[in-house]
C-alpha cells in the first residue's frame with residue numbers, strides 16, 4: 001500500500017489548497033480515525049476490511065471533494081482491501097488509488113467527457129495528445145469502453161494500461177500493467193500538476209493492434225486474446241453489495257449531520273461536498289480476470 005501511495009506521489013507533484021476536516025467527515029464504520037484537522041492535498045483511509053464478501057478483492061473511491069473554488073478534486077478518499085487475499089497485486093492497489101484521486105469520476109463534472117452517445121468520448125487535451133503520440137493516430141480520440149459507463153480507458157485498445165476496466169493475470173500468476181503517460185496526462189486534464197517521468201514505458205506494442213497507426217508494426221493478428229465479460233451473476237451480486245455499502249454510508253452520514261446541526265451550521269458550506277454515498281468502485285474477480293466496476297446509488 002505504501003508503494004502505491006509513493007507511486008501516486010511521484011505522479012502528482014503540485015500542491016492543492018488545504019482543507020479542514022474532522023472525524024465527522026469520515027464514515028463511522030471506517031477503521032481509520034487519525035484524520036488530520038488540516039488536510040494537505042489528500043488523505044486516503046487504507047484499511048483491511050473483513051466484511052468484504054469473497055468476490056470483492058477491494059473497493060476504492062472518495063468521500064469528500066473540494067467545492068466552489070473551480071476545483072472539484074477529492075481530499076478524503078478510501079481504499080478497503082479483502083484480508084482473505086494473500087497478496088494484493090500492486091496493479092490493484094494503484095488502480096484503486098487512481099480512482100481515489102478522482103480518475104474516471106470527476107471527468108463528467110469537469111466537462112472532460114461526453115456520454116450523450118455511447119461509447120462516451122474523452123475530450124481532455126493532454127491525455128488525448130499523449131494517446132495520439134503513442135498510437136501514431138494523429139487525430140484519434142482515446143478509445144473508451146463500449147459498455148463501462150465511462151470511468152476507464154477502452155480495454156480492447158489500451159490493453160495492458162493500468163486504468164482499463166480489466167486486470168488480467170499472466171500465466172505466472174503476476175498481474176502485469178503499465179502506467180502510461182495517457183493516464184498521467186488525464187490527471188493533468190483534471191487540474192493536478194504532474195510529473196511524466198513517473199510513467200512506465202508504455203508504447204503502441206502494449207496496445208491492441210487495431211488501434212495503432214504505427215506503420216512500422218506488422219501484425220497479422222492481435223497478440224491479445226479477448227477477455228471474457230463478467231458473468232451476470234457476479235454483476236448482480238456486486239451491484240447489490242455496492243448499493244448496500246452506499247446505503248450504510250448515507251445512513252451514517254445522516255446521523256452525523258443530525259448530531260452536527262445541534263452544535264454548528266451545516267458542514268458542507270466550507271467549500272467542500274460530501275459524495276461518499278454516491279458511488280463506490282469495486283474490484284471483483286472471476287477466473288484470472290479482475291474487473292473494476294463503479295456502483296452508483298441509483
Ligand SMILES: [Zn+2]
Nearest residue numbers: 165281292293
Ligand atoms: Zn477501475
